[in-house]
Amino acid sequence: MSVSDPTFQASEFLQLLEAGLGNDDTRKKAIAGAKAVIVFTLKNKDGKDKSWILDLKKDGTIKAVEGALPKSDVQLILKDADFVKLAEGKANGQKLFMNGKLKVKGNLMKATAIEAVFKQLDPRPKL
Template sequence: MSDLSEPGFEGTELLNFMKSVLDDDESLRKKSVQQAKANVILTLKNKDKKTKSWFFEFKSTGEVQKIDGAPPKADVTLMMSDVDFLKLVNDEANPQKLYMSGKLKVKGNLMKAVAIEKILRAADPRPKAKL
């Protein structure tokens, strides 16, 4: 399993968790591909203003990998701060509000970006309360 960690980026722990869940659960990986049907690049900016990107191959394989070098072709690119990514995944921020306030930038197919939100939120390792 390749490590998605990047020094200085707090959100990479959640990316590693998400990758491990997808790697271990083939049915969830297939469901994610069916739901998204898109290749997505997530670019995060940390508090030191450095950026790093990850590639979500959700057209066929359901794999997540760190991008080193030139980015692959994607249907949509999401750009946000590392802090806002953590808030989004932890369900502490509304993606529409992030987008409308300019904290979440989307290049490409906006509808594909909406589809990927549920997959990103699945990276939250906290147990969900059942009512």
């Protein structure tokens, strides 16, 4: 199943993340840095929830989740727009958490590593 979903702003970033994981060196660094299975559950502007699983423990893949959520180390629950801001580095995960815009289920320490992983996996040129 494709990570793309046109009803979510995060779709473009998730595709970039998937492309970044396609590079062997980048994937190995991401797995070494996170060592976690992370589930993102996002709510779009229409109120629809959708989840993606990012496996940075074994195979370094990202995919959309259908049905029940698989076992993970941490689940991040937030609005689609806030996820995009977080992924682009325009929002701070700790501030989102403190303001109640980011909910974390599971290992909070694993959640703190995700911002660094986003920066590492983003294949866009750094200006």
